[in-house]
Amino acid sequence: MRSIARGLGLGSAAMALTALTALAWPGAAGAAPSGTASLYAPSALVLAVAAGDDAETGTVLRAVTLICAPSPAGTHPDPIAACAELRASSARLDALTEAAPDTACTREWNPMTVTADGVWEGRRFSYDHTFGNPCGLRSTSGILFDF
Numbered sequence: 001m002r003s004i005a006r007g008l009g010l011g012s013a014a015m016a017l018t019a020l021t022a023l024a025w026p027g028a029a030g031a032a033p034s035g036t037a038s039l040y041a042p043s044a045l046v047l048a049v050a051a052g053d054d055a056e057t058g059t060v061l062r063a064v065t066l067i068c069a070p071s072p073a074g075t076h077p078d079p080i081a082a083c084a085e086l087r088a089s090s091a092r093l094d095a096l097t098e099a100a101p102d103t104a105c106t107r108e109w110n111p112m113t114v115t116a117d118g119v120w121e122g123r124r125f126s127y128d129h130t131f132g133n134p135c136g137l138r139s140t141s142g143i144l145f146d147f
Contacts, residue, residue, distance in 0.1 A: 041122030043068035047076065047145060053111035055128040064147050082144050091120045096142035097129045105135035112137045114145045
């Protein structure tokens with residue numbers, strides 16, 4: 001019986017010593033895993049406007065970045081409103097590229113293509129839409145591609 005009690009005493013002392021050593025030793029016990037954890041899935045896009053009817057071969061005229069999570073940022077002129085618009089549409093951009101009801105454009109063929117590539121709510125995202133001409137692009141009701 002004494003040997004069991006003595007064994008428990010030595011075992012307890014050894015565990016206490018290990019715990020104290022881990023607490024006193026810098027970086028040993030309280031080391032957090034590398035990387036950052038976030039409560040939000042990342043949402044960051046590169047938006048571009050290109051001359052031409054194909055996103056692959058068109059000439060990029062301008063491009064901006066848009067970060068929506070964890071907070072609106074980027075080079076878009078109005079990231080707060082653009083992120084709100086994306087969230088309201090559930091990232092269904094066809095609704096955002098529809099022409100406003102009170103606009104009229106000529107029927108000339110001078111195509112402009114808009115693209116959105118990146119990550120939306122943690123998932124890969126890619127979108128492109130071709131307008132018949134610059135007037136079609138300017139007549140959209142949204143501000144996402146208004147830069």
